[in-house]
Amino acid sequence: xxxxxxxLATKPLRLSIIVVLVAILSFILVSFSPLxxxxxxxxxxxxxxxxEQEQVIIERWGLDKSPPERFIAWTKxxxxxxxxxxxIFNDPVTLVIGKRFAASFWLMxxxxxxxxxxxxxxxxxxxxxxxxxxxxxxxxxxxxxxxxPTFWVAMILLVFFxxxxxxxxxxxxxxxxxxxxxxxxxxxxxxxxxxxxxxxLVGTAQIILHTREKMIDxxxxxxxIYAMSCGEARFGTALFHGLRNILLPAITLQFASxxxxxxxxxxxxxxxxxxxxxxxxxxxxxxxxxxLLLGIVIFxxxxxxxxxxxxxxxxxxxxxxxxxxxxxx
Amino acid sequence: MSAxxxxxxxxxxxxxxxxxxxxxxxxxxxxxxxxxxxxxxDDGGLRTNFMYRNQPPSxxxxxxxxxxxxxxxxxxxxxxxxxxxIGMLAAFCSAVFATLFGLCAATFGGxxxxxxxxxxxxxxxxxHLVMLILISFAMGGGAQGxxxxxxxxxxxxxxxxxxxxxxxxKNMDYVAVSxxxxxxxxxIARKHIFPHLLPQIIIGLILLFPHAILxxxxxxxxxxxxxxxxxxxxxxxxxxxQHLSTGYWWLAIIPGVSLVLMVKMFDILGNNxxxxxxxxxxxx
Amino acid sequence: xxxVKDLNITFSRYYNSFSQTTLNPLHNIxxxxxxxxxxxxxxxxxxxxxxxAHAILDILPTNAELKGTIQFxxxxxxxxxxxxxxxxxxxxxxxxxxxxxxxIRVGKQVCxxxxxxxxTKEEARMATDAAFTRxxxxxxxxxxxxxxxxxxxxxxxxxxxxxxxxASLIVADEPTTGLDPDxxxxxxxxxxxxxxxxxxxxxxxxxxxxxxxxxxxxAVFHGGTLVEVVKIADGSEVDNLVHPYSRALxxxxxxxGFSTNGSSFSSHRHGNDEPLGCLFVKNCxxxxxxxxxxxxxxxxxxxxMVRCLNA
Numbered sequence: 001x002x003x004x005x006x007x008l009a010t011k012p013l014r015l016s017i018i019v020v021l022v023a024i025l026s027f028i029l030v031s032f033s034p035l036x037x038x039x040x041x042x043x044x045x046x047x048x049x050x051x052e053q054e055q056v057i058i059e060r061w062g063l064d065k066s067p068p069e070r071f072i073a074w075t076k077x078x079x080x081x082x083x084x085x086x087x088i089f090n091d092p093v094t095l096v097i098g099k100r101f102a103a104s105f106w107l108m109x110x111x112x113x114x115x116x117x118x119x120x121x122x123x124x125x126x127x128x129x130x131x132x133x134x135x136x137x138x139x140x141x142x143x144x145x146x147x148x149p150t151f152w153v154a155m156i157l158l159v160f161f162x163x164x165x166x167x168x169x170x171x172x173x174x175x176x177x178x179x180x181x182x183x184x185x186x187x188x189x190x191x192x193x194x195x196x197x198x199x200x201l202v203g204t205a206q207i208i209l210h211t212r213e214k215m216i217d218x219x220x221x222x223x224x225i226y227a228m229s230c231g232e233a234r235f236g237t238a239l240f241h242g243l244r245n246i247l248l249p250a251i252t253l254q255f256a257s258x259x260x261x262x263x264x265x266x267x268x269x270x271x272x273x274x275x276x277x278x279x280x281x282x283x284x285x286x287x288x289x290x291x292l293l294l295g296i297v298i299f300x301x302x303x304x305x306x307x308x309x310x311x312x313x314x315x316x317x318x319x320x321x322x323x324x325x326x327x328x329x
Numbered sequence: 330m331s332a333x334x335x336x337x338x339x340x341x342x343x344x345x346x347x348x349x350x351x352x353x354x355x356x357x358x359x360x361x362x363x364x365x366x367x368x369x370x371d372d373g374g375l376r377t378n379f380m381y382r383n384q385p386p387s388x389x390x391x392x393x394x395x396x397x398x399x400x401x402x403x404x405x406x407x408x409x410x411x412x413x414x415i416g417m418l419a420a421f422c423s424a425v426f427a428t429l430f431g432l433c434a435a436t437f438g439g440x441x442x443x444x445x446x447x448x449x450x451x452x453x454x455x456x457h458l459v460m461l462i463l464i465s466f467a468m469g470g471g472a473q474g475x476x477x478x479x480x481x482x483x484x485x486x487x488x489x490x491x492x493x494x495x496x497x498x499k500n501m502d503y504v505a506v507s508x509x510x511x512x513x514x515x516x517i518a519r520k521h522i523f524p525h526l527l528p529q530i531i532i533g534l535i536l537l538f539p540h541a542i543l544x545x546x547x548x549x550x551x552x553x554x555x556x557x558x559x560x561x562x563x564x565x566x567x568x569x570x571q572h573l574s575t576g577y578w579w580l581a582i583i584p585g586v587s588l589v590l591m592v593k594m595f596d597i598l599g600n601n602x603x604x605x606x607x608x609x610x611x612x613x
Numbered sequence: 614x615x616x617v618k619d620l621n622i623t624f625s626r627y628y629n630s631f632s633q634t635t636l637n638p639l640h641n642i643x644x645x646x647x648x649x650x651x652x653x654x655x656x657x658x659x660x661x662x663x664x665x666a667h668a669i670l671d672i673l674p675t676n677a678e679l680k681g682t683i684q685f686x687x688x689x690x691x692x693x694x695x696x697x698x699x700x701x702x703x704x705x706x707x708x709x710x711x712x713x714x715x716x717i718r719v720g721k722q723v724c725x726x727x728x729x730x731x732x733t734k735e736e737a738r739m740a741t742d743a744a745f746t747r748x749x750x751x752x753x754x755x756x757x758x759x760x761x762x763x764x765x766x767x768x769x770x771x772x773x774x775x776x777x778x779x780a781s782l783i784v785a786d787e788p789t790t791g792l793d794p795d796x797x798x799x800x801x802x803x804x805x806x807x808x809x810x811x812x813x814x815x816x817x818x819x820x821x822x823x824x825x826x827x828x829x830x831x832a833v834f835h836g837g838t839l840v841e842v843v844k845i846a847d848g849s850e851v852d853n854l855v856h857p858y859s860r861a862l863x864x865x866x867x868x869x870g871f872s873t874n875g876s877s878f879s880s881h882r883h884g885n886d887e888p889l890g891c892l893f894v895k896n897c898x899x900x901x902x903x904x905x906x907x908x909x910x911x912x913x914x915x916x917x918m919v920r921c922l923n924a
Binding site: 015018019021022025026029030032033034143144146147148149150151152155156158159163164170258259260262263266267270271281282285286288293296297300301303304305308 | 447450451453454455456457458459460462463464465466467468469539543546547550551552553566569570573574576578581582585588589592593595596
């Protein structure tokens with residue numbers, strides 16, 4: 001128990017330091033950008049604005065100050081919970097991120113759950129009957145998907161299910177012309193289907209290979225040999241003994257792979273024009289919305305770091321050897 | 330002898346070894362061929378030809394043509410060649426970073442090690458793509474943006490491997506004996522550490538290619554990378570996005586499949602080289 | 614009940630990329646075991662005697678090749694028939710608690726063994742409770758995880774698992790390793806009790822002292838084969854060993870004055886290009902020229918069966 005408390009005290013501290021360092025580093029990086037934020041924002045319209053209008057924008061964005069001054073101002077504001085105003089959405093960054101993340105959350109949640117379950121089951125099957133035909137097929141699938149770009153999978157699904165078969169919508173989070181607030185739940189799911197499928201297909205690859213490896217290891221362990229000597233068949237050994245031994249590492253891996261999930265969602269959202277955080281990231285990057293871009297970098301880092309922390313905590317929480325061992329010893 | 334000491338050994342016979350070598354050579358030849366083809370191909374196929382717009386794959390145009398009548402086969406080969414160059418350059422830079430950081434962390438230890446570990450944590454704590462977008466934004470986009478972004482984000486895993494490897498080697502008896510015999514650090518590094526590390530670095534580098542190529546394609550696809558005048562596979566796919574709903578499927582499928590094949594071949598090459606280098610590594 | 618005839622196990626192994634060797638850790642094993650009998654296989658650690666247990670249960674690693682026959686109740690055991698026998702008829706007591714699944718409560722593991730031994734859910738639960746009572750384990754122990762067990766408790770759990778489904782042949786693989794002398798006695802009494810109920814037990818151990826206290830017959834294992842099989846009368850010690858290796862083993866017992874010169878007797882037969890003679894020849898003080906060129910058979914000598922040309 002003491003270890004656990006010590007862990008609770010040190011780990012989050014280290015993770016917060018990392019978030020802070022990421023924030024500082026990102027700020028330095030964007031201040032190096034040779035892109036002129038005003039041109040990036042206005043595009044060709046820049047030619048049409050007057051000197052005075054430009055001066056107004058420069059002052060409003062604080063572009064007349066030096067980077068260190070801007071950094072201090074920015075840090076001060078952040079400490080007060082103010083991440084600035086998004087240039088392209090004209091809303092506070094926190095509001096934009098909150099809204100966009102709410103849309104992305106369901107996409108990521110479904111994809112995460114689906115790929116976790118699917119990958120675990122397929123990986124367990126492949127590992128249990130190693131070198132069988134099923135194993136070969138599953139392995140081929142996983143290795144191929146691991147070398148396939150996410151956006152291309154999205155495009156193929158879009159062409160096939162969206163355009164050719166017409167089963168699913170090819171764009172957006174709701175029907176065209178309907179305000180986002182009025183989209184029904186069913187409609188939302190319907191529009192989520194293809195992006196979720198994309199992320200699930202790509203996400204399974206890693207978890208399949210990992211689970212398969214662990215299952216093969218398990219079948220070489222004393223536990224498996226003993227279970228089989230007690231009369232368990234291969235299937236029973238896997239089901240009664242193996243699954244529970246490899247589940248924990250799989251869950252941990254799944255929590256630790258939130259970064260890849262986020263990256264995948266950026267690409268999938270772009271292909272399907274899904275108005276989530278991923279699309280906002282790309283827009284912010286292309287149109288030079290520095291406050292939003294920095295906000296998203298910090299937010300996504302917190303997202304990934306929280307995943308890692310949860311992975312760690314679950315490991316400690318679920319494994320009886322650690323849980324009871326620390327409580328009694 | 331207890332059951333615990335049993336480790337199923339992957340059968341590793343001459344046959345497998347030969348096969349791995351042949352596969353590796355085949356992959357290398359393929360990449361070399363692709364590279365040369367990309368240079369030798371004249372720009373004829375890239376010129377617009379409104380006589381043959383949107384032709385599906387046929388004997389005349391093996392991969393079909395696009396909305397401007399350009400030959401997709403030529404564009405794909407050129408595109409693969411560009412993606413290959415970008416990916417290799419980025420992976421190479423990444424491997425240099427990894428070696429540098431890994432070696433420093435393991436050799437100097439202490440504060441340097443802590444700093445490198447923190448740096449690795451930082452890079453790994455942000456979603457790759459977000460980091461890529463940020464860096465390529467900071468670089469002002471373009472090819473150099475893609476290369477820098479990929480190079481700065483992909484070195485972490487290899488750096489960890491190298492760090493662990495060096496730490497392990499440092500504790501080997503023969504290294505300790507050399508130090509006792511009064512050999513200089515440089516001598517030990519040159520004679521004992523580096524020869525062991527080199528294959529690891531080369532294989533790590535080759536296994537970096539697939540990631541580098543995929544990520545640069547992704548970044549380009551999102552619009553951060555190369556301009557349409559420099560059509561890598563990412564650009565090709567990005568452009569084909571506008572024609573997805575028209576039924577010109579080959580525009581998206583064929584360059585994509587070629588990209589997947591190329592990435593997969595790098596994977597095969599890397600894994601086979603690792604196999605040849607280390608017979609103990611069981612391949613599943 | 615169990616008859617092993619001319620059993621050979623070979624491993625092919627690649628020790629680097631280009632060369633392979635065959636190891637022959639077990640050869641020319643003949644053994645039979647009847648109901649109510651305990652046979653102990655005794656030999657030094659690391660000699661490969663556990664492979665015999667693994668061969669009987671068909672849980673050898675996949676690169677092992679097995680020659681010879683194993684019969685159970687006059688029926689040949691192969692990889693198909695063994696599936697019906699494991700747990701139900703033949704069961705294993707492994708070396709240590711580390712063989713139990715660390716993430717499942719032990720009560721559940723005993724119950725599971727009963728279920729796959731062919732009992733219904735209700736019967737299995739009752740059999741589990743009965744087994745816990747029988748082996749002197751408190752009911753609370755059922756809800757413990759393996760890492761929470763003491764050495765003695767773990768031992769009895771392993772016995773409970775081996776017997777809960779009513780197996781008639783028990784193979785115990787080094788069951789007393791790491792136990793203190795009192796626990797060893799408890800375990801040996803338990804094994805005797807099971808044998809007296811009509812079960813057959815194969816006790817594989819490096820501890821000749823423990824073996825002679827409980828076994829009906831002792832088979833001395835050396836260099837991958839049995840060099841001597843000796844019957845022992847109830848309660849008496851073995852003092853009539855003939856083979857020089859068995860004698861050395863016997864003399865090394867504490868009661869007999871530890872009179873060993875401390876040399877290790879391990880000698881494995883590697884592959885087919887090894888010399889043909891007796892495998893103990895390098896350590897034997899009675900070795901003659903013929904011992905180097907002739908491989909001895911297991912032949913009767915007095916009341917024993919001995920694999921020595923000088924017997």
